[in-house]
Amino acid sequence: MIKVTEIAFTGYPVTDMPRARAFYEGILGLKPGISYEHEGKHWIEYDIAGAALGITNMVPHWAPSRTGPSVALEVADFEAAIATLRAAEVKFLVEPSASPVCHMAVVADPDGNSVCIHHRDQHAH
Numbered sequence: 001m002i003k004v005t006e007i008a009f010t011g012y013p014v015t016d017m018p019r020a021r022a023f024y025e026g027i028l029g030l031k032p033g034i035s036y037e038h039e040g041k042h043w044i045e046y047d048i049a050g051a052a053l054g055i056t057n058m059v060p061h062w063a064p065s066r067t068g069p070s071v072a073l074e075v076a077d078f079e080a081a082i083a084t085l086r087a088a089e090v091k092f093l094v095e096p097s098a099s100p101v102c103h104m105a106v107v108a109d110p111d112g113n114s115v116c117i118h119h120r121d122q123h124a125h
Contacts, residue, residue, distance in 0.1 A: 009045060009052040010071045012113045013062040017042045019110045020055050027088045028073070028115075048073070064111035066093060071115060078103045078119035085117065 014020035021044065024030045030046035030053070037043075041058040053071055056062075075081040082096050085107055093114055094106035103119045 007051055009054045010069070011054040011056060012071075012109065012111075013059060013064050014055050014057055014109070014111050014113075015064065016110065017044075017055075017057055023090075023109050024053075024055060027084065027090065064109075064113045066108060066112045066114050068113070070106065070113075072104070072118040073115065074118050074120065076119075078117070081117050081119075 021032075024044075024046060025032065030048070032044050033047040033052070034045040035043070038058070041056070043054060043056045043058055045052045045054045078096075082105060085092075085105075091108040092105060093108050094104070096103065096105040101121050103121075105117045106114050107117060109115055
């Protein structure tokens with residue numbers, strides 16, 4: 001039997017690394033951790049509470065997609081996060097909504113990959 005101990009990373013393919021970094025670092029405020037460059041191609045990891053989100057342009061056949069996997073980023077202040085994304089004119093794929101347990105919205109990174117902005121209702125079980 002396989003025993004999974006953690007998620008090593010979630011990875012997103014990107015086509016323009018400076019543009020992607022402006023989104024992930026400039027708009028989302030993520031801090032780069034592990035970074036690797038080889039022959040003009042890059043792998044950048046952002047550590048988020050013990051998990052890693054990686055962006056890369058190293059794999060030629062791995063294409064961005066809004067219908068592929070998506071990471072959900074938990075935010076401390078949902079309304080402030082939404083206001084920041086709107087001010088930066090980020091494209092919303094799913095407008096902000098609420099459920100009995102959370103608030104969420106889905107935005108597109110510059111390559112069209114889906115990124116969920118999420119805030120758990122602290123009173124939900």
